[in-house]
């Protein structure tokens with residue numbers, strides 16, 4: 317386990333799945349259902365009902381609430397960046413008669429929503445500059461500003477999505493996930509402006525370019541290997557444009573998955589549906605088929621889900637549609 321206290325106030329260490337009060341799970345069925353979840357979240361303790369560990373604060377999430385389209389995960393303060401400092405166990409409580417496999421499916425959506433408060437990692441932490449870059453990234457964020465807090469959660473979440481999609485993700489890809497939106501800390505810390513852009517794709521590309529330039533000196537100050545800085549900044553610079561680069565595809569998938577699993581509800585509230593439609597089309601267009609498949613296991617805001625699964629939702633946004641190739645001149649013969 318990585319020493320991350322301070323990066324997030326409430327650190328999720330444990331996920332428990334409990335039957336409804338007065339009910340019991342079939343233990344064999346529960347263990348079978350838990351195995352893939354443990355595999356997918358190796359840094360987390362995933363358990364059924366049992367003796368409660370000491371020192372952890374339980375935060376209960378009922379599967380009945382989770383299924384309710386009106387339930388808003390953004391309202392769970394104990395699982396936010398405004399929570400009291402401490403170590404947390406998320407306890408998912410099933411409905412009466414609910415099978416373990418179904419409760420575990422909900423638990424998977426629950427921990428996905430709050431994975432930015434947990435931590436998975438790989439061998440990149442052996443470089444001392446990697447942790448320096450994590451802290452430098454944290455210090456860029458003025459946590460008194462709600463929009464900045466949302467950006468910080470999204471950065472951590474995109475990082476966690478990258479590691480989920482590729483547990484062996486290299487340091488440059490991880491740092492690009494963390495730093496990819498730092499430009500917003502300069503341009504949108506107090507008010508969002510992207511919905512006023514005349515040309516959305518052009519605006520997003522400029523955002524990426526400026527973010528790349530902003531990240532470079534911070535990473536250099538942390539002593540990050542120059543080749544890693546170069547690659548990180550290159551990924552940030554191109555992160556809004558899909559391309560044949562594997563790391564770039566992973567970053568675009570992670571960024572979009574974080575939008576759908578973490579940010580979409582707040583995005584709809586802030587901007588309204590008109591701009592949300594444009595954002596969703598942009599996010600879907602950047603995703604690979606593999607990334608889009610993951611959306612099936614993400615709890616989505618009801619009005620966002622309607623757009624995602626609309627028959628035309630995977631079409632590129634108008635600003636990204638390439639112009640038709642010019643016709644060859646007519647044969648005058």
Ligand SMILES: [Fe+2]
Pocket residue numbers: 470474496497571
């Ligand atoms: Fe992003």
